[in-house]
Amino acid sequence: MLIITCPWCGARPETEFRYGGEAHIARPADPSALTDQEWADFLYNRTNPKGLHAERWRHIHGCGRYFNALRDTVSDFLVTTYKAGEPRPENSRPDVEGSGR
Numbered sequence: 001m002l003i004i005t006c007p008w009c010g011a012r013p014e015t016e017f018r019y020g021g022e023a024h025i026a027r028p029a030d031p032s033a034l035t036d037q038e039w040a041d042f043l044y045n046r047t048n049p050k051g052l053h054a055e056r057w058r059h060i061h062g063c064g065r066y067f068n069a070l071r072d073t074v075s076d077f078l079v080t081t082y083k084a085g086e087p088r089p090e091n092s093r094p095d096v097e098g099s100g101r
């Protein structure tokens with residue numbers, strides 16, 4: 001079972017959380033100014049990287065708060081978690097901090 005560290009509650013089993021998509025996707029300030037392609041990119045197109053991926057998660061059966069996590073999509077290892085609104089951590093490696101299996 002995957003253990004996820006909520007920034008507010010600490011380490012909990014993955015069954016308490018729900019995946020919320022890619023992190024750091026900002027809604028455009030003026031959607032009416034976008035082309036159809038730009039709007040479609042905002043709504044549907046994501047990076048889907050092989051390796052570190054910044055993701056939104058919600059502690060649905062805990063505090064209910066959203067937070068972000070860096071997950072390695074190859075190993076499914078959660079490198080670290082951080083509060084929503086904080087910048088993506090730089091130079092994060094799986095052996096540095098955070099939670100995992």
Ligand SMILES: [Zn+2]
Nearest residue numbers: 006009059063
């Ligand atoms: Zn929590």
